Amino acid sequence: MSHPQSYELLLIPDHSRTRTGAPGRPLRSAVVSATGETGASGYPRYTGEGMEADIDPETRTVEAVLVDGEELDPGMSVHVSDGMRPTG
Numbered sequence: 001m002s003h004p005q006s007y008e009l010l011l012i013p014d015h016s017r018t019r020t021g022a023p024g025r026p027l028r029s030a031v032v033s034a035t036g037e038t039g040a041s042g043y044p045r046y047t048g049e050g051m052e053a054d055i056d057p058e059t060r061t062v063e064a065v066l067v068d069g070e071e072l073d074p075g076m077s078v079h080v081s082d083g084m085r086p087t088g
Helices: none
Strands: 005-014 029-040 042-047 050-058 060-068 076-080
Touching: 005 042, 005 050, 005 060, 029 050, 050 076, 060 076
Parallel strands: none
Antiparallel strands: 005 029, 005 076, 029 042, 042 050, 050 060
8 A cells, every 4th residue: 555655744732623623723834754664553654844643544644643752732733734635
């Protein structure tokens, strides 16, 4: 199975969700590229711009993530951007 080579990730505070349930403005974004490795979650690993994530390529769900080498603070989440199509 071929996996996308890159994604844009968005760091979003969960408390900023709008009344429609959609996430608010991202605090940070990063383009991550495939490392060719599989993460502990079993999904392909991507890194770049201070973020390291395991991403399920079928659902585009971030299954595990580190930001600047740290786990996410409570109330924060990382999502794959809808604005950038994966490459590869």
